[in-house]
Amino acid sequence: MKYIDEFRDGATARQLARRIRDAVRPDRRYQLMEFCGGHTHAIYRYGVQDLLPDSVRMVHGPGCPVCVLPIGRLDMALELAERPEVILCSYGDMLRVPASGGRSLIQARGRGRDVRMVYSAADALALARAHPDREVVFFAIGFETTTPPTAVAIRAASAEGLENFSVLCNHVLTPAAVANILDSPDAREIGQVPIDGFLGPAHVSIVIGTEAYERFAAGYHKPVVISGFEPLDVMQSIWMLMKQINEGRAEVENQYIRAVTRRGNVKAQEIVAEVFETRREFEWRGLGIVPDSALQIRARFARFDAERRYPLRYVAVADNRACACGSILRGVAQPTDCKLFGRACTPESPMGSCMVSSEGACAAYYQYGRFRSVAAPARV
Amino acid sequence: MAAPARRSLGRPIDFERGLVELAHGSGGRAMAQLIEDLFARELSNAWLDARNDHACIDLPAGRLAVSTDSFVVSPLFFPGGDIGSLAVHGTLNDVAMSGARPLHLTAGFIIEAGFPLADLKRIVASMARAAAAAGVSVVTGDTKVVERDQADGLFINTTGFGIVPENLNLSGDRARPGDCVLLSGTLGDHGVAVMSRRSGLEFDTHILSDSAALHDLVRVMVEAAPELRCLRDPTRGGLATTLNEIARQSGVGICIRETELPISAEVAAACELLGLDPLYVANEGKLVAICPPADAERLLGVMRAHPLGARAAWIGEVEADAHHFVRMQTAFGGHRVVDWLSGEQLPRIC
Numbered sequence: 001m002k003y004i005d006e007f008r009d010g011a012t013a014r015q016l017a018r019r020i021r022d023a024v025r026p027d028r029r030y031q032l033m034e035f036c037g038g039h040t041h042a043i044y045r046y047g048v049q050d051l052l053p054d055s056v057r058m059v060h061g062p063g064c065p066v067c068v069l070p071i072g073r074l075d076m077a078l079e080l081a082e083r084p085e086v087i088l089c090s091y092g093d094m095l096r097v098p099a100s101g102g103r104s105l106i107q108a109r110g111r112g113r114d115v116r117m118v119y120s121a122a123d124a125l126a127l128a129r130a131h132p133d134r135e136v137v138f139f140a141i142g143f144e145t146t147t148p149p150t151a152v153a154i155r156a157a158s159a160e161g162l163e164n165f166s167v168l169c170n171h172v173l174t175p176a177a178v179a180n181i182l183d184s185p186d187a188r189e190i191g192q193v194p195i196d197g198f199l200g201p202a203h204v205s206i207v208i209g210t211e212a213y214e215r216f217a218a219g220y221h222k223p224v225v226i227s228g229f230e231p232l233d234v235m236q237s238i239w240m241l242m243k244q245i246n247e248g249r250a251e252v253e254n255q256y257i258r259a260v261t262r263r264g265n266v267k268a269q270e271i272v273a274e275v276f277e278t279r280r281e282f283e284w285r286g287l288g289i290v291p292d293s294a295l296q297i298r299a300r301f302a303r304f305d306a307e308r309r310y311p312l313r314y315v316a317v318a319d320n321r322a323c324a325c326g327s328i329l330r331g332v333a334q335p336t337d338c339k340l341f342g343r344a345c346t347p348e349s350p351m352g353s354c355m356v357s358s359e360g361a362c363a364a365y366y367q368y369g370r371f372r373s374v375a376a377p378a379r380v
Numbered sequence: 381m382a383a384p385a386r387r388s389l390g391r392p393i394d395f396e397r398g399l400v401e402l403a404h405g406s407g408g409r410a411m412a413q414l415i416e417d418l419f420a421r422e423l424s425n426a427w428l429d430a431r432n433d434h435a436c437i438d439l440p441a442g443r444l445a446v447s448t449d450s451f452v453v454s455p456l457f458f459p460g461g462d463i464g465s466l467a468v469h470g471t472l473n474d475v476a477m478s479g480a481r482p483l484h485l486t487a488g489f490i491i492e493a494g495f496p497l498a499d500l501k502r503i504v505a506s507m508a509r510a511a512a513a514a515g516v517s518v519v520t521g522d523t524k525v526v527e528r529d530q531a532d533g534l535f536i537n538t539t540g541f542g543i544v545p546e547n548l549n550l551s552g553d554r555a556r557p558g559d560c561v562l563l564s565g566t567l568g569d570h571g572v573a574v575m576s577r578r579s580g581l582e583f584d585t586h587i588l589s590d591s592a593a594l595h596d597l598v599r600v601m602v603e604a605a606p607e608l609r610c611l612r613d614p615t616r617g618g619l620a621t622t623l624n625e626i627a628r629q630s631g632v633g634i635c636i637r638e639t640e641l642p643i644s645a646e647v648a649a650a651c652e653l654l655g656l657d658p659l660y661v662a663n664e665g666k667l668v669a670i671c672p673p674a675d676a677e678r679l680l681g682v683m684r685a686h687p688l689g690a691r692a693a694w695i696g697e698v699e700a701d702a703h704h705f706v707r708m709q710t711a712f713g714g715h716r717v718v719d720w721l722s723g724e725q726l727p728r729i730c
Contacts (some may be wrong), residue, residue: 004652008711008712009711009712010639010710010711010712010713013712013713014713017713044716045710045716046710046712046714046716047710047712047713047714047715047716048712048714049714050713050714050715051712051713051714231712346722347719347722348722366719367717367719367722368716368717368719369716369717370717371703371705371707371715371717
């Protein structure tokens, strides 16, 4: 596959690995947080950490939209799914996430509720047009990448005068989460070792631009490198971060120049601003209540807002006490630190959200990397 | 044995515009006519022509290999095959993985009322062609019709049997550390071909299903390497599932090399777009062979000389591992687990 294989080339990876080894200062460690689940997935799927020296450690961040959605919001979606007139649709991963009382959307579907998997907000809109006698609710989740398509769907519904379409909006904002991690004392320091730099999101940054991270680099003196999702992108970005750290710089650098600009996608930003406004606060799994960290639908589009259309109330639900998703999402624990990992909590019967989405740190580690946590197999 | 001439049971069945009705499965005249004019005609052989509810078969001496499989693929027609040919190949291959030469098949049809007779005829004819090409007969069958919306068009169950050559013992529990893992050709063609015709996911591709009967390839392989440990066709769940099954059955680990895996450029591109991993996508005309290291080169040569093994590859080795992990050395240079499939990647693929 042209333009894909080039970014997964083993020979180039070995060259980059050499450069990374050469960049290591013997007197220090490099603790780097990859914010996005997409990066976590790539690191495990391609075995990137096998090519990194021991002193370079990757810490998984909260950038997995399925993982950070609190149980209480999922309970709201389940409540909607129970209404006989409603077709509730969402992205595939969302259907399997456990809600409170061991329930899930896929279970609701098994009981005959009309829950459907869609690939985009546009699919949900098409469902609404095709079923004028039903109420179609799109359970919207995601960071800045999936927000513009939701905004476009709401605008289209408004222009068409579509009466049977609404959105349960759970769109969240990346910069707010980064700031929260940098402000929280336990997240800034893992044991005694602080996070030295951030691998910035790929797709999110296409929309919001590199500009959005400048205040972290300057204000917290942490280097940020915006990185593509292919494994060579990740390797190159790690090397760029190490160089900044070695030289004492804290800048926003852009490795993903083939897609990301400083300003981002201004048109998408405008459409989002037209349809959405910032929520005063929103609960994140792992991070708790984070001010100004999510979006809600503007009053002008109120009739497409499921939270105004239906009598829904958010009730916060605590995670299972043994589940370490919260600490894992803040980067203060590894999947293998969790007592449930691989025992009570597996991809077949996930207890925490990090085990559900393939972008979740636990699922990625379980699926691709867990041979590392047991003794290496004997070679013959 | 020539079939005696049979009297017509009524108005001829309209195989162009007609639909299957409940009466076609009720045991009466309509059913007799459907069997007569379609199944018996297309699949004709001495056992079917005898019109008994069973077939009496003289078998050669030896161990009997039997396998049964139900086919619920959606859509029924896909590039490179249909549910009819698939129902023949799928079951024959399961029998062939024992090393047996398949002899006969049975077939059961569950048809939804309202199903177009033209489609049914096309499917039965395709089944007849696939069976004839593989040198097997459908010796007995069954037809049931259920009410509309009780089955999605048509389901087929087939059972196949054959005789295992003397002194041949192929089994998933025989892989030993140091053994070699061979794969007969490209991965993922069937799954992607079916996906490309799914409603809601239709995309333009030239990928054909690899659906094929593998017993002739198996024949040349067991002749060349009688010490072969195990054969298995990586159907549902793909190569990853098959290797995990063998690792668990044999109590070993397996390590494969990503750079050796044959995958066509079209399948790789389609998987990239759909977010699928070709290791988990179904195949219907491929097999995995585990053999002692001394046999690997010879076996690979024999496979590559056969039309169904032209792109065969030596993809990895069996290793001692108490955790029974299947691992892969990535093209990128690292290692990862190739885990059991979790959840459903592609429902109703066969």
